[in-house]
Amino acid sequence: MATNGRRQVDEDDDIIDVDDSSLQTNQANYAWEEEYKRSWDVLQEDEHGSLAGVVNSLQQAAKRKRQLRDTDPIQRGIIRHLFIVIDLSNAMQEKDLRPSRLSLTFTYLEAFIAEYFDQNPISQIGLIGTKDGLAEKLSELSGNPTDHIRALKMKKFQETGGEPSLQNALELARSSLIHVPAHGSREILIIMGSLTTTDPGNIHDTISQLMQDNIRASVIALAAEVQVLKFLSTQTKGTFGVAMNEGHYRDLLFEVIPPTAVTTTKASSNLVQMGFPARSNESASTLCACHGKLTLGGYICPRCNSKLCDIPTECDICTLTLVSSPLLARSYHHLFPVENFIEIAWKDATATTACFSCQKTFLSPYKISLQLQATTDAGRYQCKLCEKTFCADCDVFIHDVLHNCPGCLSQPRRRNGSTLNANSRSLRTPVIAG
Structure with a gap:
């Protein structure tokens, strides 16, 4: 007897009929058994048969992805002390991330360190590696990116081994961060590719110590979500x-590059003693107080007159925080970041024809079909304060590099130096008492 369903044999060797509809319902639970989706059908050509508008829209969306974050002026820790813990175990040789987890990590870290010090010039970084159940310092806390990049290149081609030790790495980072002054933030970034860790004791005791010492630990897992991480x-x-x-x-x-909000308020962190050392160019080599090596140039501490190699740092003799005024001014933009620009729709795109900053001509909405306008953006972004319009490239450059709106800075000024727009960001100028 013919049936519309499929036939299945049960445990008693009896033949029963199975309906196709119930079988399809059970198979729908598996992603690989569902109907495939033609994602390329979403892309639509313009009247000239070109996909340039769609590709441009995808690029602009990727560029502005990092800009969709909170820009409210809040208290942030701009004097940061960050230890990066790198997993150097055998799990980092996996090739699920090309060319391998380890090679990609070192490549990204070199770019990360350069960008980190560009955005946080008065902060410091230290590197820690862990393998074979041990942890070692690759570089001390320092504000010199060259030292950290050199340490990464020395470890890049060394062999990995064993399993990492999360507890040993955290204890090593904590032993250096507990001496950081109260006005500086204490952070640890862990890059873990292994699913296991070899710890000599109870990891929860170390986590409790980190909480007591106000040390923030962030984790990037390369394999899967691990409960302890x-x-x-x-x-x-x-x-x-x-x-x-x-x-x-x-x-x-x-x-991790933008500084996070300060969660604790301490009376000792309201006023911070800082020294602005003078650059020294000597004809004869003298010993520095930080490394004990003979150097020709350096910076002279204004309190104890000891010589140090680089700034920002903390004087090893009198423990005074040493920075320079340009570095301090460059860090100020984190306290008052440029607000996110408003995206202009196609229906309002006829008001402006070119970018205010680079003078790049915008694509006319009359040359774009209504069907394509529904799937793409206009590529125009407007400042809330000055109401000037910018392209996607200038939007990213203003928020990532310039940290000031050209439209707000171009506003006419009164005799007292204030702008006509009372809400303009250019009114927020830092005042440093000497």
Whole structure:
């Protein structure tokens, strides 16, 4: 007897009929058994048969992805002390991230360090590697990016081994961060590719010590979500993420660059004693106080007159924080970031024809079909204060590099130096008492 369903044999060797509809319902639980989707059908050509508008829209969306963050003026820790813990175990040789987890990590870290010090010039970084159940310092806390990049290049081609030790790495970072002054933030970034860790003691005791010392720990997992890593980041008010691919890995790493909001308020952090050392060019070599090496040039501490190699740093003799005024001014933009620009729709795109900053001509909405306008953006972004319009490239440049709106800075000024727009960001100028 013919049936519309499929036939199945049960445990008693009896033949029963199975309906196709119920079988399809059970198969729908598996992603690989569902109907495939033609994602390329979403792309639509313009009247000239070109996909340039769609491609441009995708590029602009990727460029502005990092700009969609909170820009409210809040208290942030701009004097940061960050230790980066790198997993050097055998798990980092996996090739799910090309060319390998380890090679990609070192490549991204070199770019991360350069960008980190560009955005946080008065902060410091230290590197820690862990393998074979041990942890070692690759570089001390320093504000010189050259030292850290050199340490990364020396470790890049060395062999990995064993399993990492999360507890040893955290204890090593904590031993250096507990001496950081109260006005500086204490942070740890862990890049973990292994699913296991070899610890000599109870890891929860170390996590409790990090919470007491106000040390924030963030984790980037390259393999999968590990419960102890997520628990560590949650308890210390850090961030946790699992890298899905190479691009997502880079995004997770570079999200650490902007300083986070200050969660604790201490009376000792309201006023910070800083010294602005003078540059010294000597004809004969003298010993520096930081490394004990003979150097020709350096910076002279204004309090104890000791010589140090680089700034920003803390004087090893009198423990005075040493910075320079240009570095301090460059860090000020984190306290009052440029607000996110408003995206202009196609229906309002006829008001402006060119970017205010680079004078690039915008694509006319009359040359774009209504069907294509529904799937793409106009590529125009407007400042809320000065109401000037910018292209996507200038939008990213203003928020990432310039940190000032050209339209707000071009506003006419009165005799007292204030702009006509009372809400303009240019009114927020730092005052440094000497």
